[in-house]
Amino acid sequence: MKNPSVSIKHLDLEFGxxxxxxxxxxxxxxxxxxxxxxxxxxxxSTLLNCIAGLLDVSxxxxxxxxxxxxxxxxxxxxxxxxxxxxxxxxxxxVRGNLTFGLKxxxxxxxxxxxxxxxAAEILQIEPLLNRKPAALSGGQRQRVAIGRALVRDVxxxxxxxxxxxxxxKLRADLRVELKLLHERxxxxxxxxxxxxxxxxxxxxxxxxxxxxxxxxxxxPQEIYNRPVNKYVADxxxxxxxxxxxxxxxxxxxxxxxxxxxxxxxxxxxxxxxATAWFGxxxxxxxxxxxxxxxxxxxxxxxxxxxxxxxxxxxxxxxxFRFRMDGQAAVSVGDDLSIGFDPARASLFDNTTExxx
Amino acid sequence: MADASATNSDVTTMSGPRGRxxxxxxxxxxxxxxxxxxxxxxxxxxPLYVMVVTSLKGMxxxxxxxxxxxxxxxxxxxxxxxxxxxxxxxNCDGLSRGFWNSVRIMVPSVAIxxxxxxxxxxxxxxxxxxxxxxxxxxxxxxxxxxYQVMIYPIVIILREMGLYTKLSGxxxxxxxxGMPILTLLxxxxxxxxxxxxxxAARVDGAGFWGIYFQIMLPMSLPIFVxxxxxxxxxxxxDFLFGVIYTKxxxxxxxxxxxxxxxxxxxxxxxxxxxxxxxLTGLVPLIVYFVSGKLFVRxxxxxxxxx
Numbered sequence: 001m002k003n004p005s006v007s008i009k010h011l012d013l014e015f016g017x018x019x020x021x022x023x024x025x026x027x028x029x030x031x032x033x034x035x036x037x038x039x040x041x042x043x044x045s046t047l048l049n050c051i052a053g054l055l056d057v058s059x060x061x062x063x064x065x066x067x068x069x070x071x072x073x074x075x076x077x078x079x080x081x082x083x084x085x086x087x088x089x090x091x092x093x094v095r096g097n098l099t100f101g102l103k104x105x106x107x108x109x110x111x112x113x114x115x116x117x118x119a120a121e122i123l124q125i126e127p128l129l130n131r132k133p134a135a136l137s138g139g140q141r142q143r144v145a146i147g148r149a150l151v152r153d154v155x156x157x158x159x160x161x162x163x164x165x166x167x168x169k170l171r172a173d174l175r176v177e178l179k180l181l182h183e184r185x186x187x188x189x190x191x192x193x194x195x196x197x198x199x200x201x202x203x204x205x206x207x208x209x210x211x212x213x214x215x216x217x218x219x220p221q222e223i224y225n226r227p228v229n230k231y232v233a234d235x236x237x238x239x240x241x242x243x244x245x246x247x248x249x250x251x252x253x254x255x256x257x258x259x260x261x262x263x264x265x266x267x268x269x270x271x272x273x274a275t276a277w278f279g280x281x282x283x284x285x286x287x288x289x290x291x292x293x294x295x296x297x298x299x300x301x302x303x304x305x306x307x308x309x310x311x312x313x314x315x316x317x318x319x320f321r322f323r324m325d326g327q328a329a330v331s332v333g334d335d336l337s338i339g340f341d342p343a344r345a346s347l348f349d350n351t352t353e354x355x356x
Numbered sequence: 357m358a359d360a361s362a363t364n365s366d367v368t369t370m371s372g373p374r375g376r377x378x379x380x381x382x383x384x385x386x387x388x389x390x391x392x393x394x395x396x397x398x399x400x401x402x403p404l405y406v407m408v409v410t411s412l413k414g415m416x417x418x419x420x421x422x423x424x425x426x427x428x429x430x431x432x433x434x435x436x437x438x439x440x441x442x443x444x445x446x447n448c449d450g451l452s453r454g455f456w457n458s459v460r461i462m463v464p465s466v467a468i469x470x471x472x473x474x475x476x477x478x479x480x481x482x483x484x485x486x487x488x489x490x491x492x493x494x495x496x497x498x499x500x501x502x503y504q505v506m507i508y509p510i511v512i513i514l515r516e517m518g519l520y521t522k523l524s525g526x527x528x529x530x531x532x533x534g535m536p537i538l539t540l541l542x543x544x545x546x547x548x549x550x551x552x553x554x555x556a557a558r559v560d561g562a563g564f565w566g567i568y569f570q571i572m573l574p575m576s577l578p579i580f581v582x583x584x585x586x587x588x589x590x591x592x593x594d595f596l597f598g599v600i601y602t603k604x605x606x607x608x609x610x611x612x613x614x615x616x617x618x619x620x621x622x623x624x625x626x627x628x629x630x631x632x633x634x635l636t637g638l639v640p641l642i643v644y645f646v647s648g649k650l651f652v653r654x655x656x657x658x659x660x661x662x
Contacts, residue, residue, distance in 0.1 A: 054555050075561030087552035091574035100570070101560030148556070160552075 001027040003066070005188035006051060006156055011060035013043075013050060013212075020046045021212045024060070031186045035199040038209035039235070044192045047209070048158050051190065052081050065155055075104070077156075080149025084161040086141040088133040094144050095129045098151050112151075119150040122181070139170045146181070159191040163198060175201060196236055200224070208232050226346070230353040233279050233346050239310060239321050241279040245350065253278050253347070256316045260293050264343040267356055275350035282310070284344045285322035291339025299334045311336075411435065411630035418626050434627035438635055442628055444615035445604060451632055453605070454612030458592060458639075460523055461608055465530035466587040470580065473535055477542025478568050482554050492543070499536035507600060514601060521603040529601055530591050538583055545579040546572060581647050589640040609636050 001007075004027040013021040020043045028034045036044040049055040051062060053074035061070045069077045088097050098119060102112045120126045123143045133141055142162060149157055162178075163171045179202055182189055193199055199206050200220045207217045208231075216228045227233035233241050246255025251271055253260040260278065262271065297313035297320065309324045313336075322338060324330060347356040406423055411434050413427040440450040447453065479485065480492055510529060511520065519525030549572065557567045598608040607615070613636045617629045 049555075052555075052559060054558060073561075074555075074559045079559065081556065081559045083552040083556060085550050085552050087550065087556040089553065089557070089571055100557075100562070104561035104566060148560070152560075 001029055003030065004028055004063075005030045005032065005065060006190065007063040007066075008047075008051070009061045009063070011047075011050060011062065012058045013046060013055065014058045019212060021050070021057075024212070024214065026207065026214065026217070028188060028190065029204075031188055033182050033189045033191065033202055033204045035203035035206045036190065036192045036209060037196060037199040037206050037235075038194065040194060042209040043212040044194075044209050045160055046212075048081075048160055048190060048192045051077075051156075052079055052158050053077050075101070078154045079156045079158055080152045080154045081158040082142070082145045082149050082160065082162045084164050086133070086145045086165070088141055088144055088148075090133055093130050093132055094125065094136070094147075097133070097144055098129075098147050101148065101152055115151045115153060119147045122150065122184070123147050138166050139174060142166065142174060146178075150185075155188060157187050157189045159189065159193075161193055162191075164193070164195070171198075178202060196238065200236075208235060225344075226355065228355050230277055230279070230348040233348065237281055237283075239282050239323075241281050241346070242318075242320050242322075244278045244316070244318055246276065246278060247274070248276050248347070248356070249273050253342075255318075258295075258316045260342055260345075262342055262347075264292055264341065265345060265347065266343065267347075269356075272356060274356070276356060277348040277350060277353070279346040279348065280340050280344065282321045283323045284340050286339050287322070287324055287328075288337050289339060292341050292343075294337060294339030297336055297338055299330055299332055299336060302330055302332060313338075407630045407634060411627050411634060413627055415623070415625065415627060434625070434631040435635070437625075438616070438628045438632035442616045442632060444607075444612055444619065447604070451609060451612055451616070451635055454607055454609035455635075457523065457602075457606055457612075458609040461526050461530065461598075462588060462591045465527045465534070465591050466584060468527070469531040469534035469538055469587060470583045472531070473538030473583070474542045474573075474576075474580070475568065476535070476539040477544075478546050478572055479564075480539070480543045481546035481549075482551075482567070482572075483564065492539075495536050495539055499540070503533070503596065507596075511600070520601065521606065523602065523606050526597060526601045526606075526608075529597050530587075530594070533597075534587055534590070537586070541583060541586075542576075542579060545576060549575060585643055585647055588643050592639050 006026075006028040008024060008026040011021055011024040012019065024047065036047060038044045046055065050057050051064075053069065053072060053076075057070065061068055063069065064077055064079070074081075089100065092100065095116060098116050099112050102115065116129070120129060123146060125140065125143050125147060128136060128140060128144070133144065136144065142165075145162070159178075163174055166174060175198055182202075191198075191202060203220050205217060206220055206223050208215045208223065210231055216223055216232045223232060223236055227236060230243075234243075244253075244255045244258065246253055246258070248254075248262065248271065250273075251262050253262055253276065255278065295315055297315060299311055299313055301312040303310040303312070304326070306326055308326045309328050309330065311322055311324055311330060313320050313322075330336070348354060349356055409426055410418060410423070412430050412432070414429065414431050414433070417428060438450060439452055439455075441448060442450045476495075480488055514520040514525045514529075517525070519528065553571060554567060557571045562570060592608075593610060594608065595610045595614065598611045602608070602611075613632050616632050
């Protein structure tokens with residue numbers, strides 16, 4: 001990547017003998033919104049703390065705007081950070097919270113005032129400036145926390161699960177606000193979350209992490225449609241992908257009585273003959289419709305969710321979920337004809353779990 | 357399926373238990389509970405009552421032997437005598453000398469020990485420096501060594517420093533002995549403050565002292581109150597160190613009280629002894645009453661995370 005905003009080179013981090021991050025390389029472009037996504041304990045927050053300078057790295061380098069900041073203090077790195085628990089200073093007013101960092105930097109009073117006014121205007125927290133954090137709602141607190149990063153007028157924003165403490169409705173609202181903020185400011189943003197909806201909706205690119213390694217770094221579309229391995233395929237998408245274990249032979253995927261024609265599947269290389277996992281997303285299943293592959297199933301469980309209905313069945317003894325319209329009239333015991341297009345499926349090698 | 361319109365008419369026809377369950381006061385359980393509490397309260401308050409009553413009586417009335425009877429004629433003379441006239445050895449200026457000695461010992465000891473211990477605790481909780489755990493272990497271990505073992509070495513140390521029998525020597529001793537428990541107290545309290553707050557302050561460019569004074573201190577009033585109470589009462593009530601490391605004109609109040617009460621010449625003036633004892637106990641008592649609420653809050657907060 002040319003002229004990256006943040007560049008991480010061969011980063012290692014160990015706690016004692018436990019390696020949290022292993023030879024991690026990552027380039028983040030100017031103005032990019034990058035989401036670090038993964039289950040808890042995958043090292044995503046650790047990576048963010050390393051970028052912020054809150055954790056000392058064991059090996060490797062971190063560059064921000066082409067400046068090696070590996071040994072710099074957090075305040076000297078040109079970053080602003082927003083935390084999950086808001087981390088507002090409880091004894092200070094909102095104004096005090098916003099100006100604390102600027103006062104530490106010995107900035108002239110006039111400029112502090114200008115920056116606070118601008119941040120408050122962007123985040124619409126002007127009426128709250130003289131309140132204490134205890135007198136704010138969760139959403140307002142998180143806005144102030146974002147404001148604290150905003151007034152620093154930095155190039156890189158770091159978010160550590162900023163929406164996880166909010167209730168579902170507020171989270172959806174603030175998600176949109178964050179996206180608007182990014183459109184407006186065009187700063188580089190690095191955002192840690194375990195929520196795939198946040199990742200999919202906000203990110204220019206998503207880095208999916210597991211055990212201190214980046215599994216896949218790609219656009220949300222690409223990650224959703226062409227996951228590089230079975231872990232990513234399983235992790236992204238809710239409800240998660242259906243998998244069948246079987247063999248690929250002569251352009252056919254065979255699993256017990258099941259046989260799926262793979263001529264429409266886009267293999268990375270030539271169609272191999274191997275044991276493999278066949279994965280298809282629940283939302284790519286068609287019911288009572290023409291499809292290259294079809295099968296008969298009996299409904300086991302129906303989960304109506306309003307907007308759509310999740311149906312649990314079995315194919316070949318393997319649990320199989322698919323999604324139907326919210327108005328669909330199905331009940332337990334019904335026989336349905338389902339089908340899908342193998343072009344939308346994903347195949348993974350049985351042992352390496354890599355995409356075929 | 358529930359029919360919303362039907363519930364209104366049901367209200368009048370509902371039978372059987374309904375609403376809040378009634379509670380009865382005079383159950384055997386309650387009688388036992390409150391009875392026991394009452395007896396224990398009396399048991400603890402009775403000696404205090406006897407002391408207050410006796411200190412307000414004149415000697416002739418005390419000689420009648422009615423320990424529990426209230427004073428017929430209330431006199432404050434024993435209090436005055438205990439404060440300003442009672443004799444210990446050659447000095448006959450009462451407890452007042454001991455009181456001011458104790459104040460001069462307590463104030464610097466409390467201030468210095470809390471100041472140092474709070475910085476200790478902050479550093480241990482938030483700045484994970486190399487060897488922090490070993491340092492902490494040694495400090496805590498110090499809390500479990502019996503005082504008696506250290507008495508003689510400290511005498512020698514103080515003598516070499518030229519502070520033996522001086523008030524400043526005793527201040528140093530109290531500061532040192534308060535360190536383990538106070539550091540533990542502060543460390544636990546600061547560990548219970550969310551780490552993200554500390555991280556945010558670092559991103560905001562605050563350093564070691566900046567974070568301590570501007571972020572941590574304003575948030576830790578309760579634990580400072582706890583520490584002050586622990587130290588004030590502990591140092592005020594100390595007898596052992598006072599008697600060993602000072603000389604008669606520098607004796608703290610507790611030592612002087614002992615000397616007044618145990619003096620063998622003449623008649624035993626019970627009323628003066630009682631008044632002297634109450635005077636000595638007054639400082640910790642006032643501290644508890646004034647800060648009781650904060651004390652409980654601080655103890656509970658400090659106990660959240662260990």
